[in-house]
Amino acid sequence: MGTLMVQAGTVASDADVETLRQIRNSGRQWMTRSTAEISPEQQAAWWTQRNARTCRVWLFRIADTAVGYGLLRLEHARWWCSLAVLPRFQGQGYGRAIYTYLACACDGDTWAEILADNRPSIRACLGAGFDLHAVLDQHALLVYRRNA
Numbered sequence: 001m002g003t004l005m006v007q008a009g010t011v012a013s014d015a016d017v018e019t020l021r022q023i024r025n026s027g028r029q030w031m032t033r034s035t036a037e038i039s040p041e042q043q044a045a046w047w048t049q050r051n052a053r054t055c056r057v058w059l060f061r062i063a064d065t066a067v068g069y070g071l072l073r074l075e076h077a078r079w080w081c082s083l084a085v086l087p088r089f090q091g092q093g094y095g096r097a098i099y100t101y102l103a104c105a106c107d108g109d110t111w112a113e114i115l116a117d118n119r120p121s122i123r124a125c126l127g128a129g130f131d132l133h134a135v136l137d138q139h140a141l142l143v144y145r146r147n148a
C-alpha cells in the first residue's frame, strides 16, 4: 500500500470486532445508511449473522495500531465501499489507501455512496481513481464508481 506502511488484516477475533465497532462509531455521522451508535451487543450480533461472501471487512493497521477499516458489501450485484479512519489518523492518506485497497479487492467495478458535504471522503475516493457517476439530489448523495 505505497509508502504508508498500513497493512490490511482480516477481522479475526472478538477484539477485532470491537475495534471495528469503535472505528465505525467514530465516523458514524458521515455514514450514508444508519448513523446510529452501534452497541457492543449489536456489533456481536451483526458479526455472527454476517454473510462473509457478500460482506467483506478488513482492519488497517500501522504496526499493531488499528487506524481504520474498510468494508465491501455486495448489494444488487454491485460492490459498495464503507470505511472510516480514526480522527487522529485522518488527513495522512489512509482513507485514499483504503479506497484503493477495496477497489483492488473487487472482481468488478467498485461503488461508493458519499454525502455531498463529506469533502475528505470525496477527495480520498477521487484520489483512489473513482469518478462521479450520479448525483441523487434528494439525499444530497453522490455515487462514485471505479471501473475494474
Ligand SMILES: CC(C)(COP(=O)(O)OP(=O)(O)OC[C@H]1O[C@@H](n2cnc3c(N)ncnc32)[C@H](O)[C@@H]1OP(=O)(O)O)[C@@H](O)C(=O)NCCC(=O)NCCS
Residues within 6 Å of the ligand: 026, 027, 028, 030, 031, 032, 082, 083, 084, 085, 086, 089, 090, 091, 092, 093, 094, 095, 096, 097, 113, 114, 115, 118, 119, 120, 121, 122, 123, 124, 127
Ligand atoms: C473519509 C475518511 C475515511 C478519509 O480518511 P483520511 O485518512 O482522512 O483520507 P486521506 O488522508 O486519504 O484523504 C483525505 C483528503 O481529504 C482532504 N481533507 C482532509 N480533511 C479535509 C477537510 N476537513 N475538508 C476538505 N478536505 C479535507 C485531504 O487533503 C485529502 O485530500 P487530497 O488527497 O486531495 O490531499 C475519514 O475522513 C473518515 O473516516 N471520515 C469519517 C467517516 C466517513 O466519512 N467515512 C466515509 C463515508 S462515505
